[in-house]
Amino acid sequence: MDNFSPVWSAIELGWNFSQKKFPEIDSGYSVSRVSVEHRGAYEIMGETGQREAALDTRLRDSALSQLDYPAVGDWVIHTKNARHDRRVLITEILERDSIIIRRSPKQEPIPQIVATNVDILGIVTSADQPLDERRLERYLVTAFSSGVVPVLIVNKSDLKGTVQRANYVRTQYPELEVLETCGIHGSEGLGIQEITGDGLTVALTGSSGVGKSTLVNRLLGEDIVRTGEVRADGTGRHTTVRRQMFALDAGGVVIDTPGLRELQLWDGSGLNLVFPEISEFVDLCRFSDCSHNEEPGCAVLEALSSGLISESRISAYQDLSHDLKELRTQIEIYERSKRHRRDARP
Incomplete structure (x- = not known):
């Protein structure tokens, strides 16, 4: 890669000096941001340009889980001078302001980082595909659990039904910002520009x-990312096969992610924020571990029978709660199995 051009300052890549002190480092090191993650290697962007990078041995050996490895969006400290393979060495991952995690699609119950240091999670949908509210709820729980602001983006506003979908979501989720966009008509009036720039990191x-x-x-003003056609049944082909971060001329960055067939939760701390009308009754239940199914003294079921909560919403809440409980059980079994295997080693 070209080590001289282009280059980006920390401000251009989203570092907020008013809220976070920039690290003091030796002259032989620099701070950059991870733009692409490969198997065993990374691409980073910063004041020394766009570079290829690898993990320092000490950092790699100290990693206890996938969460300890660099991910797209991370700020990292690395050597300025490259090794013989032209890769600089990442020696430290700076503290993350936010981390979007989902359960890995692998069989084992382990986390997978989608992106880090994200300010806004843009959940993109379009009028030519059915609105899956259960999937939308999972995106919202993931966003709130990760400490980022969710925004629903209804794309392809030139299609019939876009306004109706946007208005429906606004009715169902009054606190959720909803944007209508039309990417194929160029950047003018794009809509998504309302949430980009000004040093923000937006993941789509x-x-x-x-x-x-x-x-x-x-947003980039040129066709850098490969796009694909939509099948006759309205489903799309996976044209984005990796997460990648791009710097915007207006400042800040956008992170493109592969299309997700499913989104399995890893952290449920944002569940009550997605279901506020249910959460206000949860603490009123007689039993602290109430599943809100048939227990006596369940304030949630009483609210349901009184018409204060819709049946579809309580059903969605129960499904997500069940999935999170199952995940905790699977993690306990998995960790216990790992300890047994470790203890059995000679």
Whole structure:
């Protein structure tokens, strides 16, 4: 890669000096941001340009889980001078302001980082695909649990039904910001520009075929990310196969992510924020571990029978609560199995 051009300052890549002190480092080191994650290698962006990087041995050996490795969006300290393979060495991952995590698609119950240091999670949908409210709820729980602000982006506003979908979501989720965009018509009036720039880090997620990569290209002003056609049944093909961060001329960055067929939760701390009308009754239940199914003294079920909560919402809440409980059980079994295997070693 070209080690001289282009280069980016920390401010251009989203570092907020008014809220976070910049690290003091030796002259032989620099601070950059991870833009692409490969198997065993990384691409980083910063004041020394766009570089290829690898992990320092000490950092790699100290990692206890996937969460201890660099991910797209991370700020890292690295050597300025490259090794013989032209890669600089990442020696430290700076403290993360936020971390978006989902359960890995692998069989083992382990976490997978989607992106870090994100300010806004743009959940992209489009009128030519059915609105999956259960999936939307999972995105919202993930966003709130990760400490980022969710924004729903209804793309392809030139299609019939876009306004109706946007208004429906606004009715169902009054506190959720909803934008209508049309990436194919160029950057003018794009809509998504309302939440980009000013040093913000915006990650785009959603199903395949909703136009995430097209939106990224419009923001960049050129076709850098490959886009694909939508099948006749409305589903999309996976054209984005990796997470990648891009710097915007207006400042800040956008992170493009592959289309997700499913989103399995890892952290449920944001559940009550997605279901506020239910959470206000949860603490009133007679039993602290109430599952809100058939227990006596369940304030949630009483609210349901009184018409204060809709049946569809309580059903969605119960499903997500059950999934999170199952996940905790699977993690306990997995960790116990790992300890047994470790203890059995000679």
